[in-house]
Amino acid sequence: MAREMLHASTAQPSPSLEQPPSSLHPASATVMSVLDPSGPCLGANPDVSGIGVRTAIYAQNLLSFAPALLALKDGKVTPTELDALETQSTTILITAFAILVSTIVQACTSNTSNSLNGISNYHASIVLDLSWMNNTNLFIYLLLYTYRRMNLSDTELTEETKDHPKSNASRLARCIYEAKKAIMNHVIIIGTLHLSLMASVGIWLWSNPGHFGKFPPSDCSHSASVVVVGRAFLMDSTGLQAWSILVYSILLIPFLNLLLPIALFAVPLFVFKHSKDMQIYRIMTGLGMLAVIDVVLLVDTEVGIKKNLDHGLLAKDEGAWTFGQTLALLLLLVPLRDLAEALWERRAKSLGQTLLEASETGETAVVKYLLGRGAQKHDIGMAFGNQ
Numbered sequence: 001m002a003r004e005m006l007h008a009s010t011a012q013p014s015p016s017l018e019q020p021p022s023s024l025h026p027a028s029a030t031v032m033s034v035l036d037p038s039g040p041c042l043g044a045n046p047d048v049s050g051i052g053v054r055t056a057i058y059a060q061n062l063l064s065f066a067p068a069l070l071a072l073k074d075g076k077v078t079p080t081e082l083d084a085l086e087t088q089s090t091t092i093l094i095t096a097f098a099i100l101v102s103t104i105v106q107a108c109t110s111n112t113s114n115s116l117n118g119i120s121n122y123h124a125s126i127v128l129d130l131s132w133m134n135n136t137n138l139f140i141y142l143l144l145y146t147y148r149r150m151n152l153s154d155t156e157l158t159e160e161t162k163d164h165p166k167s168n169a170s171r172l173a174r175c176i177y178e179a180k181k182a183i184m185n186h187v188i189i190i191g192t193l194h195l196s197l198m199a200s201v202g203i204w205l206w207s208n209p210g211h212f213g214k215f216p217p218s219d220c221s222h223s224a225s226v227v228v229v230g231r232a233f234l235m236d237s238t239g240l241q242a243w244s245i246l247v248y249s250i251l252l253i254p255f256l257n258l259l260l261p262i263a264l265f266a267v268p269l270f271v272f273k274h275s276k277d278m279q280i281y282r283i284m285t286g287l288g289m290l291a292v293i294d295v296v297l298l299v300d301t302e303v304g305i306k307k308n309l310d311h312g313l314l315a316k317d318e319g320a321w322t323f324g325q326t327l328a329l330l331l332l333l334v335p336l337r338d339l340a341e342a343l344w345e346r347r348a349k350s351l352g353q354t355l356l357e358a359s360e361t362g363e364t365a366v367v368k369y370l371l372g373r374g375a376q377k378h379d380i381g382m383a384f385g386n387q
Contacts, residue, residue, distance in 0.1 A: 042224060042308070044317035048103075048123045049305060052325025054130070058298050060335040061133045064088055065291060067339060068140050075280055077148040086187050088338045089141040093190045095331065096134035100197050103127045107204075107213030121212040121235055122224035122308070124205050129301045131198040136290045138191030139261055143286045145185070147279060149178055183255065195257045202248035209235045224313055227304040229296060264289070 047053065067088060071081035106119040119127075182188055205212050210222055222236035233240040251257040264286075308314045 042120050042122055042314050044315040044320065045119060045123045046318055046320045046322045047324035048119065049126045049318060050320070050322065050325040052321060053328045054301065056328035056332045057130050057133060059332055060092055061136060061294055062291075063335045063339055064092065064137050064140055065287060068144055068287060071144060072147075072280060072283060076151070077144050082144060082148055084338060084341060085141050085144055088335060089137040089187050090190060091334055091338075092134055092137045093187070093194050096131055096194055097190070097197065099127060099134075100131060100194070100201055103201060109213075118213060120224075121205060121209045122226070122313075124201065124212055125226045125235070126301060126305075128198065128202055128205070129297055131194075131201075133294050133297050135191070135195060135198070136294055138187065138194070139290055140287065141187050141191075142258075142261070143283055145182070145188075147283050149181075150279065188258070192254045192258055195251050196254045199248040199251040199257065203245060203252070206241050206244040206248070209241065225304060225307050225311075227300040227307065229300065230303075232304070232307060 067081070067084055071077050071085065103119060103124060107124065109118050222234060224235050225232045226235065226240070227233075228240065250260065305314070305318075309318070
């Protein structure tokens with residue numbers, strides 16, 4: 001009898017030996033990893049939360065403050081400087097659009113055959129954090145756009161269309177005119193549509209965090225932590241869910257989603273419009289607030305990732321260098337180029353202005369010195385063009 005039992009046990013090998021772990025259904029593997037504290041709970045998605053992608057987004061958003069500060073250095077935002085900010089903001093916002101569209105595509109993709117397809121609710125929350133950072137470019141541009149419009153010279157006002165209100169027109173009439181003009185600005189159009197798309201993804205995620213997209217629901221869907229202003233919440237936090245739906249609902253409708261930021265940053269400019277120094281102060285305060293928001297989002301994202309790694313919820317492949325991460329770092333060359341152009345235009349404007357003043361006053365020694373430093377006729381043209 002014992003010999004027969006031994007023969008039966010050797011003839012029927014254990015299912016765990018016949019089926020390697022890689023052949024298990026991803027949802028089953030997820031549940032097993034939750035039961036086994038030593039295994040990762042969430043699958044890796046380095047193209048979303050990899051260090052390369054995060055570094056590129058952090059850097060391009062923080063670098064975007066440099067051209068704005070350079071433009072305000074002399075207290076005057078010129079058309080050339082505003083055009084440079086327009087190009088910068090457009091580039092970053094279009095990239096941000098692509099990230100959100102990619103998130104929607106991944107969320108609608110079944111991951112039953114490959115654990116790398118689809119996107120988890122946790123990784124979708126990281127995308128939303130990065131999208132909030134990308135939005136600051138819109139508001140940097142909006143602040144400087146508003147400042148320039150409020151400080152147009154008499155010559156520039158006469159070059160406006162006949163629909164421009166006269167200088168003695170009511171404040172309401174001027175605000176209506178400027179609002180109509182702003183609506184036609186393509187940076188503001190792209191920015192408000194990006195806010196709406198981000199809000200749509202946010203409402204989709206937080207309406208039912210445990211069943212986001214087609215990612216298999218499990219205990220793992222509620223185990224991950226997200227950090228908001230330094231405080232950690234689980235994905236199934238009802239308080240965080242209700243607050244998130246409220247915030248994203250406010251940002252859902254295009255153009256109306258700009259009212260709250262305008263109230264925070266732009267309205268004080270009209271209150272203190274009689275003092276140009278106070279306008280600069282308000283603009284710098286607004287930029288400072290945006291910088292603080294970026295830093296808070298950066299710290300929250302990094303702390304949340306570290307917290308989930310420490311708890312063993314994220315796979316080690318989360319830090320793998322992929323094509324997407326390398327491409328994101330290469331795209332960082334675009335804002336670096338914009339910054340270099342802003343610095344060069346600032347130098348050209350300074351040299352041209354000094355050369356122009358020296359030539360008008362007959363200071364030949366100064367003219368020779370500036371020409372020796374490489375000042376060109378183009379620099380004088382920059383000085384004239386930025387008046």
